[in-house]
Amino acid sequence: MIETLPLFHRIAGQPVVVLGAGEAAEAKRRLVERSGGLVVDDLEEGIARGARLAFIAHDEETSAEADALRARSAGLLVNAADRPRLCDFTVPSILERSPVLVAIGTGGASAGLAKQLRLRLEMLLPRSLGDLAKALGAARTALRSRFPDAGERRRALDGALAAGGALDPLDEGSAAKVASWLAGAERERGGTVEITLRSGDPEDLTLREARLLGSADIIAHEQGTSDAVLDRARADAVRVVLAEGGTPPKGEGLVIVLRSPPRA
Template sequence: MDFLPIFLNPHKKPCLIIGGGPVALRKAELLSHTDAIVTALAPAFHPNFEPLVRSGKVVLRRKAFDSSDLKGFALVIAATDDTTLNATIAHSARKSGLWVNVVDQPELCDFIMPAIVDRSPLIIAVSSGGRAPVLARMIRARLESLIPANFGRLAELAGRFRTRVKPVVPNPKERRRFWERVLQGSVGELMLAGQTTAAAEAMEAALKSTNKDHVPLGHVALVGAGPGDPDLLTFRALRLMQEADTVVFDRLVSAEILALVRRDAEKIYAGKARSEHTLPQEQINHLLVRLAKEGKRVVRLKGGDPFIFGRGGEEIESLAAEKIPFTVVPGITAASGCASYAGIPLTHRDHAQSCLFVTGHRRGDQPNLDWNKLVVPQQTLVIYMGLLGLQEICQALIRHGMAPDMPAALIQSGTTPQQKVIIATVSTLAERAREKNAAAPTLIIIGEVVKLSEKLSWFQGQEKGEEK
């Protein structure tokens, strides 16, 4: 180990940065996030030093370096573009008993500045010992995507309760298990979702239950899995899927997305198709409540976005009624995902200034829609679950004033390698869909924006069925 990883407390310590260029600026910006007293010394400075000066974070000294300038400082950073001068600074600092960092010259450094993931008070440092700083930054970027932004708040919450937990759970091994349980359970999820008050209340409840034969409540996350492509999952969705004890998933959740769930998690299929409900909605609601009361971390995984034709509101109403902690993670809805992968912008300055989402589910033998609101100039119409009633929908739109030659598209299995895009008009789309043996899941887009598909289509993993 060439460098010992340590964390320095810079509180009110005088720190000197020698250099006035972009490299020195980056070091000044980094130190400005602390309570250090920062001075930058150079004959001239990059203009972007000025905001730091105005904020009171940095003081500038416009002069050439002299060894006497080191007096009174706790540590020194040499960040000039002159390697000879940097070596002189390092020698002078070391002679004065000061720790020195020389940018990009690790052989002259007493300490180095790592790549940092800042979730204050949680700090993660990544270093290659100066050998491969780009690699260290790549690792930092990967960690940034894996560690939620609110981890700092969670650390602060744990700090507030730390002295209270120790006397309640005196055994170190049991105390470690207690912290693992609360930080990975509802307390942690509530805090990561920004529900600070609820997280503190859950922490209080966890403390009160430590000496009782009581299973603490679990947590339910209502998670949008997006339209099919696993790369469209949010960071939070992926993290929750990999931490869940139980995942309750729908028919529209692809096998590729389900494969990202923690391997030993219980997986419960609750899919719904036309005339086939594996679990009725009421049973799903009761199931989520029961699993949470068993203390489990539950993910309710739904295709698209849970609040857009996903009945997510009904499920969390049941959770709220039972006082079950829950969070909602939005997903990319089928409308935006499928339209993007088909090269169809839902709005466009020249073609559509509004967009309307409706569901094509039938009530009785006919789709139950407000047709007058659907036939509006300069509007894109997006119809979910409309394949079964497609012919009736198109005919009704024409009867209510839509031009028969209005461009229309049907997108099957959007965003996946099996994507099929059928381009036609309102008068011919149903026939074209039958010819192409269209099958669910599908999305229908109607409007002038559909004409842009041929020019803007970019996704190569699709089969097209176009009518010119």
């Protein structure tokens, strides 16, 4: 189970309250401005202007608690620097490959850990990743025309974007290949694939099994299949519970049947 729900919040042109002095407050102001938000230094003014977010960076505990309460009572979501118990949301460490953003959070446990993870990922993800995203966005209409069915479209993209695929995101040259890939892309049919699990640990899935699970339209699984494995599937995939040894359902697209591990 995830402890917080990651969201990307659009604040460009919107008022955002930032209270406090010192480096922590300045860092929040820079973050808001970097995202296109309008910094408001007064809580009452921010409330009057319809602000939805408040960053509170007071050194004094009582001031932080009082302003957090006032902001929350007015309907704002609150982030209080270095005070996780006062926070409605936390600020992740951000890796930018605009328009691709990778946000790394630890639920307020360790900003240092989030930063070090970001620095590792900085070395892995090429600067061209944003160009690939823009090229795919520009090809959206053509992609829908070539693959009118949403399932076929998703499977074609999954195959192209997989490791070693025609549009591998870690390949610096992928952005320039979108048009040629789309011109020759083949339709990827659905079907039914059975996977006999080796355990309830998703790390025991092969790379192929993990990819299929993440691409499936329907997940048919036996009672007792671990949530950790099921969490590797798409959130919007249809889930069906099967009796042990039961017959999987038929349906359009890719159906994955998860069988329980063999009994010892």
